[in-house]
Amino acid sequence: MSINDELFDAIVFGEREAVVEVVQAALDNGEDLIRLLNETMIPALREVGNQFSAGEIFVPEMLVSARAMQGGVDIIEPIMAQSGHEPIAKVCIGSVKGDLHDIGKNLVVMMLKGSGFEVDDLGVDCRIDDYEAAVGRGSEVVCLSALLSTTREAMRPVADHFSNREEVKIIVGGAVITQEFADDIGADGYGQDASDAVRAVRECLGLPA
């Protein structure tokens, strides 16, 4: 069994210790961790989602897989987050009100930090007040993440709240978000995945790609 198959199965079956072991070994061997993340770890969680949709597994199994995945992300995060430069700008990010999914958001945090931004991570189930407080702490960009069709509408009041403040930019993303939706709620940008989120943040601040 290849290291990729082993890691894929360990996430699907929720074996956190095995995930940690394989990712640590990959790190020690100097493997490309971003590739491992994109080509093995994220597809493994997609498979978990497919099994959930098909009624083959239920929320507890999804949760165990998510914890196993996070075990691997926790190893990758500090390596990716080292940018070694003065922060380009401060941004905040949170999963919107009612949304408890945070793995994708954590990957966006990782990529933003690795690209030189200071990130105020607000966690999950964030209200307008949480974003407002982060802007008060100096965030120039408010990043919103949503994974559920039922929670994406929670982005709209946040975008409305900041709509007449030119200095605060709004970037949205997550599996249920599209460019059309971003335009519809008046967001300043949309990121399709974690690296595209960095592109969108840079663009809304007028920074070169």
Ligand code: B1M
């Ligand atoms: Co949930 N869940 N879940 N879940 N879960 C999904 C999202 C689902 C698609 C599964 C399915 O049905 N196939 C489905 C949503 C359907 C829909 O609304 N369209 C779903 C559901 C229904 C639910 C519950 C309602 C289930 C229930 O209770 N009956 C419930 C809701 C809880 C809540 O939030 N209130 C629920 C709960 C959970 C767990 C807690 C068990 C767990 C989350 C644990 C955690 O996050 N700590 C969980 C999981 C693990 C999933 C799946 C399997 C995996 C999500 C994930 O982490 N993906 C998911 C199925 C799937 O994704 N196919 C599913 C990997 C991650 C790297 O991708 O988060 O998309 P993603 O992030 C990407 C991009 O979206 C983007 O970049 C990331 C990296 O590329 N991105 C941004 C994200 N944020 C961004 C912000 C940006 C830009 C890009 O700019 C600001």
